[in-house]
Amino acid sequence: MTRMHPTRLSGRALLLTALVGVLAPASAQQPTQPATPVSAEEQARRLAAAEARLADWPRLARYRQANAELGSPKPGEQRVVFYGNSITDSWARYFDAQFPGKPYVGRGISGQTTPQLLVRFRQDVIELKPAAVVILAGTNDIAGNTGPSTQAMIEANFASMVELAKANGIRVVLASVLPAFDYPWRPGVEPAAKIVALNEWLKRYAAEHDVVYLDYWSAMADARQGLRAELSSDGVHPNERGYQLMAPLAERAIAQALR
Numbered sequence: 001m002t003r004m005h006p007t008r009l010s011g012r013a014l015l016l017t018a019l020v021g022v023l024a025p026a027s028a029q030q031p032t033q034p035a036t037p038v039s040a041e042e043q044a045r046r047l048a049a050a051e052a053r054l055a056d057w058p059r060l061a062r063y064r065q066a067n068a069e070l071g072s073p074k075p076g077e078q079r080v081v082f083y084g085n086s087i088t089d090s091w092a093r094y095f096d097a098q099f100p101g102k103p104y105v106g107r108g109i110s111g112q113t114t115p116q117l118l119v120r121f122r123q124d125v126i127e128l129k130p131a132a133v134v135i136l137a138g139t140n141d142i143a144g145n146t147g148p149s150t151q152a153m154i155e156a157n158f159a160s161m162v163e164l165a166k167a168n169g170i171r172v173v174l175a176s177v178l179p180a181f182d183y184p185w186r187p188g189v190e191p192a193a194k195i196v197a198l199n200e201w202l203k204r205y206a207a208e209h210d211v212v213y214l215d216y217w218s219a220m221a222d223a224r225q226g227l228r229a230e231l232s233s234d235g236v237h238p239n240e241r242g243y244q245l246m247a248p249l250a251e252r253a254i255a256q257a258l259r
Contacts, residue, residue, distance in 0.1 A: 058119035059109050070105065072129055079103045080254055081125050083117065084136035086110035087178060087236075091243050098247040105130070113141045113149065114157035121161050126168050132257045133165055134214065134250060136175040138202075139236070142194045143186045151194070155201055162211060171257040172211040173250075174202050179217055180236050181226025192225035214253035216246055 038046075073079040080103065082088050088108025095104050107124040109116075114137050125133050135158070141149040158174065165172045176199040180191050199217055206213035220242065222228045227235050231242035238246065 058116045059112070060120055060123055062109055063107055063124050067123065067128060070128065073103065073131075077103050078131035078258055079105060079128065081105045081107050081128055081130045081133045082136070082250075083121075083125055083133050084108045084175075085112045085117075085140050087139075087238065088136055090237060091246075094240065094243050094247075098243065099251070108136075111140060111145055112137070113146045114138060114154050114161075115146065118157045118160055121164055126164065126170070130170055132171040132173060132254055134173040134175055134254065135161060136177075136216075138177045138198050139180060139191070139195065142177075142191045142198070143183045143189055145186075151198055151201065154198060155205070158202065158205070162205075162209060166211075173214050173253045173257050174206045174211055175214040175250075175253075176202060176217040178236070178238070179221040179225055179227045181222075181224055183236060184234050196225060212253050212257045214249060216249060219245060219249065 082091065082104060085108055088106055089110050090108070092106025092108065095102075095106060105128060107128075117135075117137055138154055138158075140146075141154045141157075162172050162174070177195045180195060183189055183191060195217070199215075203213045203215070205211075220227055220231055220238075227238075227242075229235075231245065232238055
């Protein structure tokens with residue numbers, strides 16, 4: 001591979017170089033750690049990854065083919081889209097066992113924040129013509145996965161998704177953000193109280209706008225407002241036992257939304 005020289009980088013490459021630190025996984029962003037020399041090959045790999053992410057920031061390509069193959073709901077079918085980040089993405093593999101025979105569709109993408117979810121909402125929710133959508137998001141905004149986010153910014157994105165759903169005749173279930181005491185990929189954010197505050201807003205907004213609030217938090221939080229140890233291996237993402245706890249809560253909320 002040809003070695004890259006800093007003075008020979010194009011303007012686009014220089015921009016991408018500046019953005020690598022922002023777009024790289026948060027676990028790699030540790031400002032308190034001493035800098036480690038990076039080879040030209042690794043730098044090229046990171047630049048290519050950054051360029052790919054910039055080319056499809058909301059990751060519309062992830063479910064494009066699957067959506068086309070899924071098609072429209074059958075007559076009388078009440079399709080439900082579970083929409084969100086890695087927590088939803090990982091849950092989908094348990095759907096057949098936990099929701100046998102139910103027309104439930106998982107459309108989660110790991111790492112995503114509410115602005116990304118808002119961008120792909122038409123493709124990955126509205127165009128699937130579901131009877132209802134279960135939105136579980138917000139924790140990655142608090143972690144700062146796509147940059148700093150205030151609660152007002154997060155609230156605006158939730159409100160926009162709800163308005164889009166209702167305008168298209170889709171019932172909405174707003175799920176609480178799951179408890180988390182800390183983020184392994186972004187230590188020091190102290191998310192627990194921020195999650196509580198966002199959940200209080202979600203519950204209030206749901207009551208004021210005739211949508212269902214799904215409270216996972218109360219069933220999953222420990223004494224320090226983190227995720228109970230037996231429900232997760234990393235304090236953020238549920239394990240199978242965690243999803244087993246969540247499943248009947250989701251079923252009840254969906255039934256309420258579809259009445």
